[in-house]
Amino acid sequence: MIFLKLKVKDMDISTGKTLVAILHKVDAKKLDLHVSDRIRITKGLKSTIAVLDIANSKKTVPLGSIGLFEEVLKRIKAKDSSNVKIFLEEKPKSLYFIRQKLKGRKLKKEEIESIIKDLVNNNLSQVELTYFISGCFVHGLDLNETVNLTKSIINSGDVLKWNKKIVLDKHCIGGIPGNRTTPIVVSILMAAGYTVPKTSSRSITSPAGTADTMEVLTKVDLNAKQIKKVVTRIGGCMTWGGGVNLAPADDAIIKVERPLSIDSEGNLLSSILAKKGSVGATHVLIDIPIGKTAKVKTREHALHLKREFEKIGNKIGMKILVLITNGSKPIGQGIGPSLEAIDLLYVLKNDSRAPLDLKKKSIELASEMLYFVRAYNSKTKNKSKKYFLDQAKKLLESGAAWNKMRKVIIAQGKKIDNPDKINLAKFHFDYKAKKSGKIISVDNKTISKIARIAGAPEDNAAGIFMYKNTGNKIKKGDTIFRIYAENKTKLKYAKEFLIMLDGIKIK
Template structure:
């Protein structure tokens, strides 16, 4: 069957889609989400079918092509496109098997991961796989197989270095921007630390969002390898390079559903560490009764699984279990967090003491893991590198090498212009700061898409306050978002004072 190509001038961001007029589709007994094998000369593709209800969208006798399909077929308006119905991918039956509660073997999981990477699954099929893993859970064997499949499905950095360090937090704590402080600390000690980070999934900012305020976080693999040798490391967005590429496609499904399946989280983290050639990983597990990890039992469970899977894929995993019951640092949102971390690195008195202390503890532990310092002496080395300015000098070197400015000043980072303040409704001691409430307010203000928006905390847990004292300032890019965030703070301020 042949139809005339119509350029729809629409991009999906990955999956290949074609559109038929409803009358043509009905005549050929085709339905939405059917797969079509399409050809333009020697160029071929398998695309997902959508249906146009009107002649204006796709006229009779035409086939609408999204940008991804046009590119693969090297087609243009008016080309004659041949097509016929294609079979569903083999992986669909394995997704159905998981939905039914059965364990998947390594071959079945690898088949699914490959189809995710090459955009062969519909949104419904991919969502079904993600939700099946969330509701049914995954065995150790499945997590191990998924970790390997995700790692081997993409590119790998080839670093002839040892050790290669990495650090990661499983998240859930607003602020907590330790990574951009730890990475230059570790590199300043002469260690290699190639760090890829995520953008925000459910938080007001991811590490990549914060760093993008200062420098370029999208770099080609070849430059990353060069930076690892010349500078000692880098700090980039992992989604921009084909390292464990299935991960970002899975995250894109988890985000709107606000879910984070345990097995997928473990596989995602370790696959990315394998991809950058990490030999040693310090994993932070924050405990918060209302967060991802609610108690010591859950933290120990995760620690054991990470250690087990890590050992089987060649990553020596060490864990640090921390207090995740309140935000770390003062800024919540990309620009506000960027200011915090620069103040810490420059030993400015405005640098949050909790962010500084946590970064020093974690960097110190990494020095001990790598054999850079004796047990119990890593903190002192980290403190020396920070206080002397060596860590900041390495930070600036990295930022500049990635395309950022030669001089990095916190004051040069702009914040959103509209603000409102939340003040203490009564006198007393702050006994609780709810992470989810503060994160919700920051997101309502526009973070992370508006980089200068978010929340700046003036008081922390255990601080004694008087009625009317300033607890936090909300920054927003427009009046509507400011009003929404301020209304959210009135419903649930996030602070409990007794």
Template sequence: MGTLTLRQVAIDTYKENVAYLHRDCKLYRSEGFQALNKIEIQQKDNGRSIIAVLNVVDDVCITGPDELGVCEQAFEQLGGKAGIAVSVAHARAPDSLKAVHRKIAGDVLDFEDYRGIALDIAANRYSKIEIAAFLVACSELGLERDEVLYLTRAMIETGERLDWGEPLVVDKHCIGGIPGNRTTMVIVPIVASHGMLMPKTSSRAITSPAGTADTMEVLAQVELSPDKLHQIVRSERACLAWGGTARLAPVDDILIAVERPLLMDSPGQLVASILSKKLAAGANHLVIDIPIGATAKVRTRNSAMILRKLFEYVGDSLGINLEVVLTDGRQPVGRGIGPALEARDVMQVLSNDPTAPVDLREKALQLAGRILEFDPDIRGGQGYIMARDILDSGRALAKMQAIIEAQGKNPHPPEIGPLRHDVLAGQDGIVTAIDNLQLAHIARLAGAPMDQGAGVDLHCKLGDRVAPDTPIYTIYAAFPADFDFARELAAQDTGYTIGEHYVDERP
């Protein structure tokens, strides 16, 4: 209808298109726009159009009465040119929202429904509140197995998809929740030493003290261009990079932006999220690690089995070769929690350092063994032994060093600390429980992952005998304020339970 001048408003609204109209804008009044209305913005010269949610502005420094302000991502989508003419109209609700309403009413949706939803979400036609409505409708008992499959397929099809041109492209994924669980950085060099292709991209920490990308960054560059990444994978058969640059399963990123603040984590969304990303990244063989423990994401063997079946059903239907491994999630893996401390653990294991944490080594060997057995030439049950041989021989270390060199070695590796504080057991007994959530929280307050050298270093694990003055762990921090917060939290609750008897019952 009316014409306005486009202007960027330098606000990052995180995956939501937001437009800003001045309250005195003639169109605002005459069209009866309201804040939170969705409007369609059309570029006059090329007809390109986007949908955005409207906010109303009372300051010409942000948007004037003859202008249309748009947030950063919307500005990009419109071509990134200020001053061009745009028209604005009421947006129709995206067609696929009807399917969301049917889902809310209890219907089972089909693939075409999910494809419509994924296409509209990928095109930024959904507002955050519409995405929230979709997520809640799908949550908990709301998704049939086939619906998870349809959603996963729809999420893959609405993004780019890598093709490595090889029959054996492997990947692994842990559903998360266990601090220090940095097995990936041991597994990748082992598997690549055997010659398998493992182009591993990982995320940064969202709510945890370190993601694999954060930990690898202690040793090497992880933000690589797609070209560089491909070149490294071709020469080294592997990489350990940050996955944030590719446009793989973009719907997943948009959904996560709403799931995270909602604290939602339904099995259907979890499976669709992981499998869509892995398949889009070109993996055709995948090992999924589901840790079980009282303070892990999955608390009982029963719920782990339900999740496993769902992974298997969707994975098999999509033609990916998938193995689910249920692991021990009762306590952190390794000793360090925080990027530099975890990188130290990983390098100790790869270097066959006699002081290396045994649990990290064993878990990594177990998972690497399962991946190696994807090789048709390897006899069932021999994977673990092969993985151990590769690690013990130093070939995994050499491969890791080659990957670090290829990605670009970090010339200034962070120091650990420098502030440090020992937390003592405070009583005689045996460590009978360690709270993953509490330890992760303490490490985050200490500054991890932003401060690479901050975190927690564990000295005692389950079953260890302690005296009152035994240091159970050390807190490291870079800044006094962080240091104090972390120490205070540990003083309230160390996260350790000290008892008299301990029976080692793996979940």
């Protein structure tokens, strides 16, 4: 084997994912290496593959050195000045399959598996992954490809297994501020006796994810073993999916889709269903809110997605219930982790301050799901929709759902469960109506943006409280919403964006 001995330069930088190594151009020449070639780097018995970049200046990487990013240093336990050897590696076969997809060929099961495997092993560069996403976007993925992609993403990480005939899960194609139905729906379903191992994401572009909100009340970063224990004991959980190695390929794909807002349908579908598959769900509720400023804009698009979800579900052995809901405005009053946590506790504890729209939607979603799985229980299999609506309402209003939530909060590591003891951020600003009339629209995106600038979700006590919403009559000077922020600077930024954006229409 032909190799080079080099001294490590710690580049003091992390790519987030891809394993990158940088050589001086003169060293690269010694093995005739080029940008994007693969090299194997070994230190003692440790070894890894990395994608090569080449430096033209000695400042970046001196001759005789190899610049390594954090991810690579970790893999081979190297430090600045460690001695390593490098070897040329073959380019991965997956690059050939990516090229085929870009040319319009349908990919086979093994080919998709090979791409996802290299992706998860951080053996594809951003540019290479972009070519794959381009191919999926331009030529689409047919049913078989989407099914195989979904399965590959599921198998790219751990898969939770339960000894149950029915395991429930829920997903919302987001875009609606507030709308924190998940913890309420899960509590009702648990109260009805079902197993619900719910893992959620933290927010990426919204003011709060379900994981951010639950984190106000309890610990959410449980590992697979802890999830197993909690769910086995009390029938469900509400944790953060990122703490477990579930469907890791998904995040890398989302990152590359972002710059051009690439919305390949095949990738969207497989991304959602892979997360559900990885927690072992058998029956999944998918909420698609439609509205001008929601992610899905039209009923036609929502219906199309519904059909696709059902087809794929059918192929991967997962029953899917898609509900199309109103996504024209924020739901609930609080926007931001603590503010949303208060809303959901009010609903679960039947507090008079509970936002009725959030309560109503949660009951509806839960009842539809109970109806969907009715046939598995001989006692309920012939009951009507109305029966389950009443049942969901009863489970909520009797305190049974709250009792389940309380158990979840305690089992995961209780922080707080009294909404009146949740602190809100120190500084606030009231946005007041400039004229009297009726609110005819609230822009979801504007509200989310302002809540984020005010500090949500990282500052969990920051965000927005909506006093008024679409449809409400208002008088000039009435407070429409209040912005909460942890310091004056953030409040100032939020106010400045508020002036720029103008997202509330009054007529």
